[in-house]
Amino acid sequence: MSARDNILARVRKGLGLPGNIPGAERDKARAYMAEQPRGPRPTYGWGDNVARFCERSEKLGSTVDRVASLAEVPQAVARYLQSKGLPVSAVAWPTLQDMPWRTAGLEVQARAAQGSDLVGITGAFCAVAETGTLMLLSGEDTPATVSLLPETHIALVDVTRIVPGMEEAWALMKAERGTPPRAVNFVSGPSRTADIEQTIVIGAHGPYRVHVVCYG
């Protein structure tokens, strides 16, 4: 017998189930997965998803900007980079390559990020109000490295795509994409560590700064 069969047989024996491989119980398990029950949610409420998202993002150490439309985003990004004294050249998701970055004075390359890139600009599949979290799906035009390797991550969030909780984010992913992509990354603020003396330090291996621009 293979290691797999041995383990499954031991599991079934321990659980007091007959035979060596799952039979009728597997249908039960499938039925549960198909049913998709949702667990209890924290009952604290908040009025507006956008306001909640922005408030929680800031609490996580991100900075937040709000503009009226996507057209205003390049200017807002340029403003942020200049105010922080950061380079005005960036790497961005290919989905964002047609935006008027150049007119805002930005040098933007649409590709996956490399170790030397300092600023990365991404969109977001959606965002979660409860925790102030971005949901990023990897893909051909949304490479995962752009939100990871640069020291500064700028995320553009469409306010109509801010959902209350993680459960709604998964539902949206299933509805629009069917199955998950290679990587789903929930990002909640700049990377951090507390591994030395339990002292929180912002900026570990990932970005030091996360700047969220909400538009719409």
Add this chain to the structure above:
Amino acid sequence: MLLTSSSFKRNVRRKLEDPSLQRNMKRFGGRFVEARAAVMTEVDNLEEIRVAAAAIRDRSLANLDSYLVEFEAQAQARGTQVHWAETAQDVNRILIEIARTNGVRKIVKSKSMVSEESGLNDAVAAAGMQAIETDLGEYILQLAEEPPSHIIAPAIHKSVEEVAELFSEKHHTPRQTDIPALCREAREQLRPHFLSADMGISGGNFLIAETGSVVIVTNEGNGRMVTTLPRIHVAITGIEKVLPTLNDFSTVVRLLTRSATGQSITNYVSMLTGPRQEGDHDGPEQSHIILVDSGRSRLLGTELQQALRCIRCGACMNHCPVYQNIGGHAYGWVYPGPIGAVLTPSYVGLENALDLPQASTLCGACQVVCPVKIPLPELMRVLREKSFSQGLRPWHERWSIVLWRTAASHPRLYAGLTRLAVRLLRRLGGKDRLLHRLPGLDGWTEGRDMPAPSGQTFRELYRKRKS
């Protein structure tokens, strides 16, 4: 990992007499407790969510074989290669095989406690490959050649001065004691490794059966690096980590991060499903998962099955008065604290970790804070009973219990003996009414005096009061 749980008492003595450990535990140990308490108040229906999370974990375990097979089918459909490891040694063998087949020389690792179980790093080094820990705490310990002392804050026993010394010595850089500067130093040391490694190894906080995915819950970003940049990703995790659905995960993660670090969510929650897809410009070309039994299936169907609900938050150790005083190394294996006192004897054999279930006052703090309601004190009691009934306790302890049982089941004998004892102890207590030594029970009086009894038993006092 080298198992030293059988010399627990000796380990404890050493740790209690280690001034730097004592200072560090007192200085940093309480921060997790405060952080958790602060963030838990955010959730007004905490108990309801805990009950639901425990039920989710119970459901996963009660149908573990079905969910594992579902997970496997979904993962394979997405191109992940699923490996099964019966023992810790199998984990190392399988991993080295994958590495050799693919000509791997350099491996970057994010934190995996399961890989500590099998001593993976040593095995990899012996096979002529380099494995670099990239979680800051684990990296510090790899440089110091020490095992982790906490499951989520592995280097909690080290002070900034010790880290400064270590970095300066190993990196050949000027000594600096500024914590952010040390973090940047580690980042700069490790970044080239992320970019040049052939293989990334991660643990897995959860496996999702409905999608065949591995979820990792992290803060530093190194978990994302090792699962994104190298051409091969291998996740190593225990078979008990499976959850049926993404909704189940959403419920459980609300408790995991709050219980662990006091965060309402960690910086990164990454769900990985298969290797890079058609058209992708990043992500590994190969994705593997090693599902590890190594003693876990043995707990199923016993009272100890409840321990498999564990989601590895570390709250039980953070709140344990024993852990707070001795630190994690004294427990002598991968998992310290109350959960370690239950898992270690279960995984490595009770006879090899005999004193761990005794390392508790049964105060119950661990059970109170456990997000999935594992009755840890009760499980430690189960193991204590087992060690007695299997004749594993030392002779004097067994005989004391036999004598106690005889006395306690004969009321007259009990009354007589206790009357005698309290009178004797009162006399021994002398003028200051304190017992400085109890022959044969030195452990109790070594560090403190025991107040002498008043000279009358409870029954005598009760009778007097009634009349």
